[in-house]
Amino acid sequence: MGKQRITDVLKTGKVMVSDGAWGTMLYQKGLQPGECPDEWSLTHPAEVEDIAREYIAAGADMVETNSFGANGYKLAHYGLQDKAAAINEAAARASRLAAGNDRYVIASAGPTGKLLLMGDVTDDDLYACFKEQVTALERGGADAVCIETMSDAGEAIAAIRAAKENTRLEIIATFTFEKTAQGEFRTMMGLSPVEAAGRALAVGADVVGANCGNGMERMVEITKEIRAAFPDAYILIHANAGLPAQVDGKDVFPETPGMMAALVQPLIAAGANIIGGCCGTTPAHIEAIKNAVRNL
Numbered sequence: 001m002g003k004q005r006i007t008d009v010l011k012t013g014k015v016m017v018s019d020g021a022w023g024t025m026l027y028q029k030g031l032q033p034g035e036c037p038d039e040w041s042l043t044h045p046a047e048v049e050d051i052a053r054e055y056i057a058a059g060a061d062m063v064e065t066n067s068f069g070a071n072g073y074k075l076a077h078y079g080l081q082d083k084a085a086a087i088n089e090a091a092a093r094a095s096r097l098a099a100g101n102d103r104y105v106i107a108s109a110g111p112t113g114k115l116l117l118m119g120d121v122t123d124d125d126l127y128a129c130f131k132e133q134v135t136a137l138e139r140g141g142a143d144a145v146c147i148e149t150m151s152d153a154g155e156a157i158a159a160i161r162a163a164k165e166n167t168r169l170e171i172i173a174t175f176t177f178e179k180t181a182q183g184e185f186r187t188m189m190g191l192s193p194v195e196a197a198g199r200a201l202a203v204g205a206d207v208v209g210a211n212c213g214n215g216m217e218r219m220v221e222i223t224k225e226i227r228a229a230f231p232d233a234y235i236l237i238h239a240n241a242g243l244p245a246q247v248d249g250k251d252v253f254p255e256t257p258g259m260m261a262a263l264v265q266p267l268i269a270a271g272a273n274i275i276g277g278c279c280g281t282t283p284a285h286i287e288a289i290k291n292a293v294r295n296l
């Protein structure tokens with residue numbers, strides 16, 4: 001018998017902690033602007049494993065993988081589309097080594113950048129692309145796939161179906177929302193949190209939620225909306241360290257570990273089951289979130 005599935009742990013009422021940002025950490029380790037971050041799993045496996053290790057050491061129950069842009073369409077920008085399988089397998093392997101047997105690897109799968117609505121690709125194209133990615137992530141040792149930063153239901157559905165029909169991975173699907181002038185949360189393609197979660201759950205996502213785009217405070221509002229519509233769903237939130245301010249042309253994220261940790265209690269009260277970070281978060285943020293969860 002292996003370890004419990006993530007959803008079996010959540011069923012007991014336990015709140016789990018996920019990891020934080022990867023991009024910033026890769027740059028800290030020497031990734032150059034214009035370089036393909038995902039290729040680092042092949043060329044710099046030790047550095048990639050180190051990032052996962054830092055989050056595990058901070059107390060994360062699960063870590064993502066360096067595969068956010070490792071789909072064939074994104075890799076084609078670097079001429080690396082033929083290496084998609086190898087890159088994803090290596091990414092999962094690095095996080096697996098860091099996570100050991102008792103923590104979880106939730107492998108990242110981000111958007112392709114291709115729009116169904118514009119006729120760039122068909123559903124079948126997206127399905128095939130995600131099938132290649134998720135099957136490689138499973139071979140590398142992932143426990144789950146975290147389909148994230150989604151804005152289009154069609155693309156998310158293609159990714160969820162590809163995972164559901166070709167792997168045994170648990171499926172997490174999170175969307176990115178912005179607050180409109182009318183004060184409503186919508187993805188870039190116009191989906192509300194309830195519509196997005198509903199579409200994902202309908203095709204078999206095990207966990208739904210939101211990542212990026214918002215700090216903890218707005219994630220509390222988004223979580224409340226999803227929880228009210230889906231009382232039994234499992235919800236994952238990967239919040240940014242606040243809303244970025246532009247300083248010298250760079251995004252600077254204002255929320256400290258303590259500021260994020262202070263909003264853990266309201267986020268759990270709103271209905272979050274898994275809490276982690278997105279842009280601007282570091283192992284220090286995750287450690288503070290872990291302590292806040294433990295102290296509740």
Ligand SMILES: [Zn+2]
Nearest residue numbers: 212213278279
């Ligand atoms: Zn982000």
